[in-house]
Amino acid sequence: MSLTRRQKWNIQKIQTEGIKRVNKVADDAQDLGHDAIAQIGLVITRYGQHLLVEDKSGNFIQCTARRNIDLSVAGDKVIFQATNNDEGVVTALLERDNILKRSNKLIATNINKLCLVVAIEPHYQFGLIDRYLIIAENNNLPIQIIVNKIELSDNINQVKSDFFMYETIGYQVSYLSVKAQKGINTLRAKLNDKKHIFLGQSGVGKSSLINELIPELNLHINEISTKSKLGKHTTTNTTLYHIPSGGDLIDSPGVREFHLDNLSNKEILNGFKEFKPFINQCKFRNCAHINEPVCGIKNALKTGDIHLKRYQSYLNLIN
Ligand SMILES: Nc1nc2c(ncn2[C@@H]2O[C@H](COP(=O)(O)OP(=O)(O)OP(=O)(O)O)[C@@H](O)[C@H]2O)c(=O)[nH]1
Ligand SMILES: [Mg+2]
Ligand SMILES: [Zn+2]
Known part of the structure; x- marks a missing residue:
């Protein structure tokens, strides 16, 4: 069963990245010595400056990352080169789906x-x-x-x-x-x-x-x-x-609370997906949906198409 899963993982890699691109990334990675072969790995976790990377056979390799590449996290696909048995260096980060x-x-x-x-x-x-x-x-x-x-x-x-x-x-x-x-x-x-x-x-x-x-x-x-x-x-x-x-x-570690300080009001509104069909019924293009006359959101609140709890939540979260 484990083999099948590995094979599947391998096939998926080849399909999603394309062998050519992977080879190119591997070629571009600086040479770490003649027998250090570039391999594709999956980032399992990151702790401080270290990454635990899984190779295609299911082995775990403790890696450090080259300083010139972006931060990688769990779920990332990377190119790494083994330096000795259980250690390696991540030399490139593959494109992310999301x-x-x-x-x-x-x-x-x-x-x-x-x-x-x-x-x-x-x-x-x-x-x-x-x-x-x-x-x-x-x-x-x-x-x-x-x-x-x-x-x-x-x-x-x-x-x-x-x-x-x-x-x-x-x-x-x-x-x-x-x-x-x-x-x-x-x-x-x-x-x-x-x-x-x-x-x-x-x-x-x-x-x-x-x-x-x-x-x-x-x-x-x-x-x-x-x-x-x-x-x-x-x-x-x-x-x-x-x-x-x-x-x-x-x-993932639970957080006690977090804020949306880095999000604009437009992004916060975008997070209330059921509001979307009503936004174009507002009279003003820059309607904040608070006190404006002829507001699609406030109207949907009256007709029961938008829940009061969600509207209150929207008011609490916008800046
Ligand atoms: N009563 C009850 N307790 C549960 C249930 N599921 C988990 N717990 C308990 O909830 C407590 C916290 O569980 P964790 O799995 O550590 O919670 P977590 O979400 O991983 O927490 P963090 O790692 O701190 O983010 C433990 O004591 C569990 O035994 C459940 O269905 N009922
Ligand atoms: Mg936990
Ligand atoms: Zn409005």
Whole structure:
């Protein structure tokens, strides 16, 4: 099975990059010695100035990167040359299909879908969910919502009606419990053969869920604080893992909160995807959708086509 996965990975590389370009990049990379062969690798994680790179046979090589190349992160495809057994130097970065940035920081690359994990404890917040959706829309990446720890809720109908709002906008929502073993298999089937990154607050159970999906992994997890119900920032590196049956999962450290300071109001508006059909009904081209007369957004609010919670969130987030 492992061989098949490697072969698949190899074939995909050849198809996506084209042998010619890869050879060219390899030729351009400075010579590291006559027997240092340039190879394609996948960045598994970055820690400080170091990168853990996986070669096409599934070996892990600790690499440093040439100073003249851009920062690489989990999901990147690179050219590296082995200097000795388990060490190497990354000499080039291959073209990316896409990138994920949060607060101007590069998180991961070459992703198919984002998975926003929220939970009953620490309790989900609409403002935070909307910020993640804005990040996804502005990075042009699809996103799905995973509600974990549902066994802790004493009012699951309320939870479902809270998230129904996101479903009507067009986001897929999964309800599950790692602890009670509910909804895991349904989610696993949806993740097959793609590269997903798990995002969300510290303590919601991202690593627990990845452990559940890849049982041999045994990632470090931590209790949440009994007093504040907040997570303890257990995961510190964004790291890629292979699902044995196909597909990759990237675990990322939870952030307590983040702001959208680097985004313009136009980009924030772009993050509310259900607002889009109504924008051209505004009288003024530069309408901020706050107090202006004849505003498509405010009108959609009255007719119920835009949810009040989302509109309030928009008002809270714009500068
Ligand atoms: N009650 C309950 N607890 C859960 C569930 N899933 C995970 N947990 C617990 O939640 C706590 C935090 O889990 P982690 O997997 O470390 O959370 P994380 O999102 O990876 O957190 P960071 O790495 O800090 O970002 C652990 O004590 C888990 O055992 C669940 O379904 N129900
Ligand atoms: Mg974690
Ligand atoms: Zn308007």
